[in-house]
Amino acid sequence: MPRQEGLIVQNMGSAVRGPFSVSFDLGSCAVLQGPSGVGKSLFLRMIADLDPNTGTVTLDGTDRTAMPAPMWRRLVTYVAAESGWWAETVAEHMRDVAAARALMPDLGLDPDLLDAPVARLSTGERQRSALVRAVVGRPRFLLLDEPTSALDAASRDRVETMLGGLKSTGLGFVIVSHDSKQAERLGDRHFVMAQDNLTEILS
Numbered sequence: 001m002p003r004q005e006g007l008i009v010q011n012m013g014s015a016v017r018g019p020f021s022v023s024f025d026l027g028s029c030a031v032l033q034g035p036s037g038v039g040k041s042l043f044l045r046m047i048a049d050l051d052p053n054t055g056t057v058t059l060d061g062t063d064r065t066a067m068p069a070p071m072w073r074r075l076v077t078y079v080a081a082e083s084g085w086w087a088e089t090v091a092e093h094m095r096d097v098a099a100a101r102a103l104m105p106d107l108g109l110d111p112d113l114l115d116a117p118v119a120r121l122s123t124g125e126r127q128r129s130a131l132v133r134a135v136v137g138r139p140r141f142l143l144l145d146e147p148t149s150a151l152d153a154a155s156r157d158r159v160e161t162m163l164g165g166l167k168s169t170g171l172g173f174v175i176v177s178h179d180s181k182q183a184e185r186l187g188d189r190h191f192v193m194a195q196d197n198l199t200e201i202l203s
């Protein structure tokens, strides 16, 4: 049987949402929209196995159960709109500090912030630093939950430019966005979530 490339979700659900079946491609950006509270964040968190769920999810044909959960979450990384931090400084969260230092200016972040306590960062700095943290983990897929919700237009543009560059290197994205202009700019595919179903909008 040929290897199934990309991120394939089959009958994934929990007691409160789903089941969902959908495939996402590498080197492509799927934008997910839908009313507040419908379950978009939960959907991303279930894919990353951060919330209890049943069903199967595979990446390039490998089932997530075939690897330790931290490895799955590194390959298929969820980035919350309001990120969680567990150590004191930003650098302590970076898998590759040199790569983070090199990436930060692209997002308008001073690399010296790496040595700062997380608590000192502004909301927008934290949001962009969380993106850096995810990217330097070398994921195959990024699941981004409103990735520019705390940012001004200039920072948002920087983030979108970086995401475009990563996509051209083969990374896959599922992005939740309430901004329909952003959805148009970033999305190769567009999905709308209603309770328990996910519909692709074909143009």
Ligand SMILES: Nc1ncnc2c1ncn2[C@@H]1O[C@H](COP(=O)(O)OP(=O)(O)OP(=O)(O)O)[C@@H](O)[C@H]1O
Pocket (backbone or CB within 6 Å): 016, 034, 035, 036, 037, 038, 039, 040, 041, 042, 043, 051
């Ligand atoms: N682990 C969970 N178990 C049960 N219910 C949950 C769980 N996580 C979230 N919910 C509920 O599921 C619903 C969907 O929440 P979710 O945060 O996914 O919505 P959303 O579509 O991302 O909303 P928004 O656009 O406002 O961020 C909410 O009513 C929430 O309280």
